[in-house]
Amino acid sequence: MTIQFSRLRAVLVACVLAIAALYPAVILAQSEPAQSSQAPTADSAAWAILADRAEGIIESGDSSEEALTRLREELVVFRQQFLEAQDANASRIATLGNQIAALGPEPAEGDPAEPEEIAARRSELEAQMARLQAPGLRAEEAYNRANGLVAEIDITLRERQASALRKQGPSPLNPALWPEAWSVFTKSLLDLKDEIVVSTSTGEQREQLKQHLPQILFYLVIAAALVLRGRVWMEQLTLAIYSGRRFQGTGVAAFLASLFQVIVPVLGMIALRQAFLASGLLGLRGQILAEALPAVGVILFSGLWLGGRLFPRSENEPTPLALRHEQRIEGRWYLSLLGLLLSLLLLVGRLAEFDSYSDGVTAVLLFPLIVATGLIVARVGMLISAAVVYTHDDSDPAPADRGYLQRAFGLVGKLTILSGIAGPVLAAAGYLNAGVALIFPTVLTLALLGTLALLNILVRDIYALLRGRSPEDAAEALTPILVSFVLVLLSLPLFALIWGARVTDLWEVWTRFQEGFAVGETRISPSDFLTFVIVFAIGYIVTRLLQSTLKVNILPKTRMDTGGRNAITAGVGYIGIFAASIAAITTAGIDLSSLAIVAGALSVGIGFGLQNIVSNFVSGIILLIERPISEGDWIEVGGQMGYVRDISVRSTRIETFDRTDVIVPNADFVSGTVTNWTRGNLVGRCLVPVGVAYGSDTRQVEQILLEIAKDHPMVVLNPPPAVLLLGFGADSLNFEIRAILRDVNFVMSVASDMNHEIVRRFAAAGIEIPFAQRDLWLRNPEVLAPRGAGPANGEPAAPARAPAAPVRDNDGDGGQGAIPDGMEGR
Template sequence: MTRALAALLLVLALALPGLAQEAAAPDPGPGETALADEWAALNARAVEVLEAARASPEALESLRAELVRARARFAEAQQVNSARIETLRGQLASLGEPPPEGETEAPELAAQREDLTAQLDELLIPVREAQANFTAADGLIAETDALISEARTEDLLRQDAPPINPVLWPPALRRGGEVLTDLGTDLAEPFATPTERAAWMGRGVQLGILVFAAVLLLWRSRVWLGHLRDRVARHEQESPPARLGLLAISLARAILPVVGLGVVAQILRLLGTGGLWLETAEWLLPAAGLLIFGAHWLSLQAFPERDASVTLLPIPARRRREGRVHAVTLGIVLALSLAVYASDLLADVAGVLQFALMVAAGLTLLRLGQLILAESRQLAAGPEDDSFWLGPLQLLARLMLLVGLVAPVATGLGFVNLGTVLMWSTLLTLALLALIGTLQTAIFDAWAVLTRRREAATDALAPTLVGFALAVAAVPVLALIWGVRPSTLGEWWETFLRGFRLGETQISPGSFLTFIIVFVIGYLITRMVKGVLRRSVLPKTRLDTGGTNAILSGTGYLGITLAALLAITTAGINLGGLAIVAGALSVGVGFGLQTVVQNFVSGIILLIERPIKLGDWINVNGMNGFVRQISVRSTRIETFDRQDVIIPNADLISGVVTNYTLGNSSGRLIIPVGVAYGTDTRRVEAVLREIAEAHPMVVLNPPPVISFEGFGADSLDFQMRVVLRDILFIVATRTELNHAIAERFREEGIEIPFAQRDVWLRNPETLRPAPEA
């Protein structure tokens, strides 16, 4: 039974590859045919619309969305049978290059090559078709984007009737009065007749709950949170927890009224208020409230009320109230401008109303820019100016002054869209910058609370990186503020995800992230293996320090190399495409980096041959020290003065190096001794031998050697030659032996002479005093 089952499995294993090859390229089904027909129709329609160039931006956006969906399908279709295609290419590569023209190869190889090539061509047909369709869709999307951008530019630069003309003002005022009258009529409509009153009174419970919630959110919430803020502020000592608490309270005071305005919009809907205003009230009231209360919240962060609070702008406490007033005014004007654009009833007089609002916003922005510029100049002129942000802040203030002048003038001359976009984009940019600064300050305070290191929180790396990431994440928002379409941002993101092509390799963020993850995992595994070898394996062997260090260093270099190769392979980076670049760089390596390569090769030799190991006492170029680290480029030695000296490995290989502890730690010590003339030399020799043999650091095999060197100018010269067990104790041993020699010579009465000189005067009579006259 077992043999029969094994035979059946073997038959299936041999049959499955053939079945897979036959089923690898199935005939297109009805679904694929329908997709092809759909793309043909979409392609024809897109070409017709783009050639006519008469479609509205909204219609072009809809067409673009369809093209994007089609392009995504084609991008997915390019990966069909990718695994099988790679397998066939690998099989063809294993057969080698085809024979040159005029030569033949074995019939079996030729048949196999022809079969594999036919299968590969058949599988590549839908892939190449998808690539062609992808390129066509991408080109149509680019043409659509160009038309949309052209239409938006024309609309932005369109010149209407100049609102600065006083003739247009009375009709605008009358129209505004009519709209306000109609709005009052619409609000009073639910209370006009008993029938209408009965209609909303039937929903009295719901209305009562909503009115109660609106009162709490719009009024009482700010009062209660204001009391809580004052209580926290009284105990604040400029600590990060207190600042975070005040920030949360102020944010709640800004958000809850916005929610309350949304409740008010629901109340108007339940009352049955009619008119065109009700259609936009559900989103206009919360949006306008968000602009006004958001401007007030940001003004409190940029110009705080308390003198000791941390401020985003270098404005003194006496001028902060003025800054808050200007910021809130800009928020109110921006909300009114949104209301003018939202109402179709004001479309015919929107230019005049926007001009009035633009003048108010321009004057406010001018005053705010002057305030920031004057205070930043005053700080920059001070003796203690060390802030990097004063320069960019002054530039920002000058841009505010420029926009405050240009936007109202452009609007007054009839370029209403240009003026409003310039003004409102500038205001929203200022709000975004203030929001980023507030969030970054909150990140540093949160880090200080988590780590309980208040003083060093601003110097920490982690919150700095988070703040930088926050600034980078705000770049798409800034692009949207200045008119970049969301579809354009999506296109940029898709291009970024697709990456770029380097040779035959597609480099994308996904492949780069894969490379980083695999390499980090390989590096961690290498560190773990080195730790196991250092703590558990190598201590149980008989290797010395040099061998242990060589094994650990080799393991580290091998592990990092394998991790890099595995990461490159996993990320799909084809190193063959970099062969030309590597060949060009080899010239620079050979000439410009020859010293680095020489030191690298010397480091490998040091690790393998081990003429020098960690802890050795060496002398190189007249410098003595202990070897503390051996790397592939240089070796670090520590001198007896506790100084680290970095020596290139090439000097250790090509130069003369004295290693006092290469084979063992023993070494010879020579001490010169001089005695006075007339001393018994045999006795001196015996005393010196006794002193040497008595010292515990002196080995007796080979025995100490006492040599009578000769007759010096002032003494009889002897030398004590001894071998020490550990040469590292040579200084201490020399000192102890010298002490012992002095003590024994004093006991034995042996004199150690000092240098004596006879002075002869050639004319001593000149030293006699002259006789008196």
């Protein structure tokens, strides 16, 4: 069993990238320069030799991982060249295709032969077509071969990686391995010391040391200041910003200041490395360890920084985790220890790789680091779970979110605890590679998740600073959420690298993405999609600008009414968007003919499932063209009455008189009955019914009502208002005022004004406005006396049938509710 320390270094580099929150595209571009846009032209002979060699290497299966990786890079170069060569002569081929199509179809068997001139021309064009298509076909065949070879190499590398994880080696719990491990490790340290002693034993090295002594002392002073005190100074600055007077952008300033808690001491580690290298006292082992000092500084101080940000000292500092003060202290210690353990892993790995430790020695040396890391990881998982389920009181910080975030934190905490236990168990059982591949990526994943959580707070604070809002209000806005979502998407390659993906795997995904996907005979690539988006966006913006110009500057100067102007504006918008779509599709080179089958299937779906939507859409277009209603019209449709406020493609919004919005589908306006009170003009009729008592002078009533109608300022005099005696009601003589108003929108207020004036004028003229009356005749009033009571004071008994006395019912209900037993109305 061989521990792949180069793999561990790659994982640690991913940790550095995760903490720095850098997108890995830059690293990927540096890792595979073979995919440069300046790729040489494909050479058929060189390609044939490379392909044959690659097939032989893959079949043999005895090449190293480094050799396979280099071979894959060469294949990727040719594959990219062949992909680009497939589009050779594309424009000329399209022209020839149009020329051949212009000649018409070839005669079918049994049909008369076409003229010789046309047949000769067709043969000539087809020969040119075959000649021009040949390079593309050869490139396509070579591309498929290269792509297959690359896929086979990837499969081989993944199988080797999986086999290394499944391989069982010596258990570090075997006591027989401990003396050898201690002896080998101490020998490496002694060799390191001996290299320094040998370097200082020669006069030349001592002379060189004296010459570089000022430079060495300068670097050592800087390193001591920056490493020992620099981080403390930056931490005090961050706490001062949070503890001082709050201002807009406090969170942003404090976050940027906190970054120097990593930058400053790492610069000190770089100065320390320069001091060691300038001394000339280090041998090969010392130089290897000295070169690792900056990486060690990044890992160590990044762990301290994450601990200070995720588990802050001050209550004023924002944190994604809600914990008690004691738990925050514990969390800071744990993250600091994790950074130290990762640093030790890097140094031990460099030393073990140089001295070629055996599998047993490597297992024994790494096992304590794995166990310590597993215990700390498990405890950190408990803290994450505690931050979710913790019930706070008034003196404790606010609890974490109780929805989706709670479930996510709970899942992360449980998986972290499981990983912290499973990693040491696997290593103890001899599966050291599996234990290392589980426990240390878990640490890096937690670091990356913590960084994303801190970046989420930073995005919120930046948004609050730019918009002049409080951080609490900014947390509810959509923009910070979208930006945080994008950051999560950009971090996915980092998660993949942490959990075992190779850089070549990511490049393969990116290559597939660049190639696009096929729709019929058309291949849509990201560049095509980007072209479509840009052209459509330009067309959409131009359309909106044209609509705004028409609506604000041009149409108001015409004699067109509001409804017509809105219809023209909406029509221009629909035509512009349709034209922008066509232009974007054409510019991107998307062939829609291949979507004919899909369009046919969609038409069937439209016919069944979307028929109501299509009906409303077509009805909306009809409304905009015919304009039976316009914005601002007073209409009545489907029992709803109100003003039209907006006409869209699918529906129309009506504002009722009680200020509620009613959304009516456009199909109801086309297929139903619509009453438009203000269509064409605002003139409308007002009807005011009036009842007077029987016995009133009808001509006098007619004259008074006519004067009231003519005196109202909203009533037009041509045609003049009229007063009609409609009939004889059960309780009154029924009159009605019929008047034409200048603006029918005021019909209710005009009717109210006339009713007030009618009451005043009728009272002055002594004309009664009656109310409903009923006469009741009691056939047997004796039943009203209490039962068993005789005549009082010797009065004679009442006759059995006395004359009925009329009882007037003034409430208009016929007295039904007050008739006792034995009485009935006549």
